[in-house]
Amino acid sequence: MAIKEAEPIQIDVREQFQPYFEGDVKKVFQVEELSLWYGSNQALKDISFDIKEKQVTAIIGPSGCGKSTFLKTLNRMVELNTNVKTSGSIVYHDIDIFDPSVNLVELRSAIGMVFQKPNPFAKSIFDNVAFGPKIHGVRNKKKLKEVVESSLKRVGLWDEVKDRLNESALSLSGGQQQRLCIARCLAVEPEVILMDEPTSALDPISSAKIEHLIEELKELYSIVVVTHNMQQAARISDHTAFFLHGELIEYNRTDRMFSNPQDQRTKDYVSGRFG
Numbered sequence: 001m002a003i004k005e006a007e008p009i010q011i012d013v014r015e016q017f018q019p020y021f022e023g024d025v026k027k028v029f030q031v032e033e034l035s036l037w038y039g040s041n042q043a044l045k046d047i048s049f050d051i052k053e054k055q056v057t058a059i060i061g062p063s064g065c066g067k068s069t070f071l072k073t074l075n076r077m078v079e080l081n082t083n084v085k086t087s088g089s090i091v092y093h094d095i096d097i098f099d100p101s102v103n104l105v106e107l108r109s110a111i112g113m114v115f116q117k118p119n120p121f122a123k124s125i126f127d128n129v130a131f132g133p134k135i136h137g138v139r140n141k142k143k144l145k146e147v148v149e150s151s152l153k154r155v156g157l158w159d160e161v162k163d164r165l166n167e168s169a170l171s172l173s174g175g176q177q178q179r180l181c182i183a184r185c186l187a188v189e190p191e192v193i194l195m196d197e198p199t200s201a202l203d204p205i206s207s208a209k210i211e212h213l214i215e216e217l218k219e220l221y222s223i224v225v226v227t228h229n230m231q232q233a234a235r236i237s238d239h240t241a242f243f244l245h246g247e248l249i250e251y252n253r254t255d256r257m258f259s260n261p262q263d264q265r266t267k268d269y270v271s272g273r274f275g
């Protein structure tokens with residue numbers, strides 16, 4: 001009788017030890033020696049780190065340390081301020097975003113942004129979401145309706161607003177307005193979403209909804225979120241970057257950053273000793 005060869009046992013080591021296999025997570029941004037000045041005031045100093053694809057990266061640090069500036073540099077919105085100068089590079093996939101050939105409208109739709117204070121346009125709920133696609137040339141009404149519906153569904157707002165799409169967006173609650181702003185951002189099919197303290201103007205229940213949404217969205221998008229709230233960073237992010245006085249002090253997996261920070265200044269900040 002022929003002896004049957006034993007089937008090799010398939011153990012997916014990567015799955016079991018996922019957290020230790022970070023090397024093959026793709027990068028969406030490679031930030032190299034980035035510095036930025038507003039006039040003569042240097043707000044970012046020699047920042048270098050990679051931002052991973054389809055993960056949530058939190059930017060933390062005390063007020064004035066350069067978090068928002070860094071975030072707005074990732075899609076060059078910071079240049080809407082006058083007298084901004086940068087050095088170093090940010091490579092988005094394989095494109096240097098500072099290259100003069102980069103189309104800023106395209107860059108900013110690929111890398112969308114959501115702000116601290118919900119800022120819907122004084123237009124209907126429908127028109128807020130349809131705005132971006134219209135600007136990008138979508139004229140077909142059926143297509144626009146589809147985009148509006150799918151974007152509102154993705155942020156969990158559809159059931160709440162489907163019967164009042166023509167009402168003003170300003171009639172929504174703060175938390176609903178923030179989800180609408182996220183839907184507006186998703187409607188132009190970005191790849192990256194930058195969020196600048198997206199819950200700090202919201203009540204705890206609305207904040208929890210946004211946090212939950214961020215967790216869902218990272219399946220499809222790379223998310224970079226500035227937050228003052230350390231518990232929030234610990235809850236929602238995979239990686240955390242700690243900034244201080246315009247410098248990147250430490251960048252690590254969030255669990256390690258909070259359980260075993262390498263730099264004394266990070267230790268002090270995450271334990272609430274300053275900031």
Ligand SMILES: Nc1ncnc2c1ncn2[C@@H]1O[C@H](COP(=O)(O)OP(=O)(O)OP(=O)(O)O)[C@@H](O)[C@H]1O
Nearest residue numbers: 038041043061062063064065066067068069070081
């Ligand atoms: N438009 C601007 N013009 C000149 N200086 C600016 C401008 N925006 C920010 N700065 C300066 O750049 C530095 C970093 O500011 P930034 O807003 O990025 O910090 P932050 O960490 O996001 O602060 P916060 O948590 O208070 O929002 C600060 O010194 C700030 O005064």
